[in-house]
Amino acid sequence: MAVDASFEKVAIIGGSGVYAIDGLSGWSPKTVTTPYGPVEVAEAVSPEGVPVVFLNRHGPGHRLPPHRVNYRANVWAVRALGCRRVVATGAVGSLQPLLAPGFLVLVDQFLDFTHNRPTTFFEGGEAGVVHADMTEPYCPNLRRRLAEAARQAGLDVVEAGTYVATEGPRFESRAEIEAYRRLGGDVVGMTGLPEVVLARELGLCYATLALVTNLAAGLAGHRLSHDEVLAAMAALGKRLGAMLAEALPALAEPWACACGPAPGPLPAAPGGDDAP
Ligand code: HPA
Numbered sequence: 001m002a003v004d005a006s007f008e009k010v011a012i013i014g015g016s017g018v019y020a021i022d023g024l025s026g027w028s029p030k031t032v033t034t035p036y037g038p039v040e041v042a043e044a045v046s047p048e049g050v051p052v053v054f055l056n057r058h059g060p061g062h063r064l065p066p067h068r069v070n071y072r073a074n075v076w077a078v079r080a081l082g083c084r085r086v087v088a089t090g091a092v093g094s095l096q097p098l099l100a101p102g103f104l105v106l107v108d109q110f111l112d113f114t115h116n117r118p119t120t121f122f123e124g125g126e127a128g129v130v131h132a133d134m135t136e137p138y139c140p141n142l143r144r145r146l147a148e149a150a151r152q153a154g155l156d157v158v159e160a161g162t163y164v165a166t167e168g169p170r171f172e173s174r175a176e177i178e179a180y181r182r183l184g185g186d187v188v189g190m191t192g193l194p195e196v197v198l199a200r201e202l203g204l205c206y207a208t209l210a211l212v213t214n215l216a217a218g219l220a221g222h223r224l225s226h227d228e229v230l231a232a233m234a235a236l237g238k239r240l241g242a243m244l245a246e247a248l249p250a251l252a253e254p255w256a257c258a259c260g261p262a263p264g265p266l267p268a269a270p271g272g273d274d275a276p
Pocket of ligand 1: 091092093094166171172188189190213214215216217224229
């Protein structure tokens with residue numbers, strides 16, 4: 001297995017329910033200082049020699065709700081540590097009755113309905129103005145390899161889909177879900193944006209593994225609860241961690257794609273800590 005020296009480390013940003021990567025040991029915790037505030041991560045090396053960084057998106061103890069996650073600090077931290085490939089997990093509701101709880105979706109497009117989050121590293125001034133291309137926001141090479149690994153692990157996986165990002169932390173109304181469905185959405189979640197956009201701005205290969213935990217509002221025949229989402233995640237999270245550990249060598253293979261190199265140098269660091 002060849003580890004691509006220009007993509008030294010693989011980052012895994014774990015969402016709800018994915019708090020560890022089973023199968024890897026020797027994790028060493030680390031605090032990364034970023035212009036947006038400190039970020040806690042853990043680093044390890046897989047038995048095949050792939051260095052991996054694990055970051056819990058919601059912070060230690062899952063303290064931050066989706067609209068308060070420090071997305072810029074998280075993405076900056078993994079890039080600063082030398083990661084060029086980022087696999088993110090996230091719980092989602094399904095807008096398609098055939099996409100049942102338990103499915104994994106390697107989304108290839110998004111619709112962004114978030115409205116109260118810092119969405120760019122490029123705030124003008126010294127950082128400059130950048131209009132990052134979003135034609136293909138999720139890395140096709142990462143998606144394909146993750147889909148193969150999921151299939152090999154016996155998981156139900158779909159290789160494409162449109163992720164609808166909502167502001168949360170509330171769930172959606174029935175009418176919202178119906179509207180998102182008509183717009184072409186397949187799954188709905190609260191944490192996929194702006195993470196993917198920030199990763200694109202830094203030229204990273206990025207993929208989201210969307211884990212279907214429930215049918216979205218109005219499709220399930222009952223009201224949604226966070227407990228329902230957590231229970232579904234608990235069932236899937238462990239299998240997913242093991243699958244990711246198995247997938248690491250494939251994720252570190254050399255490949256050419258349009259995700260990187262970064263469109264420019266890291267933006268000038270804004271002064272101070274603006275963590276939400
Ligand atoms: N809506 C938004 N976010 C979610 C859902 C949902 O139904 N399930 C898990 N995350």
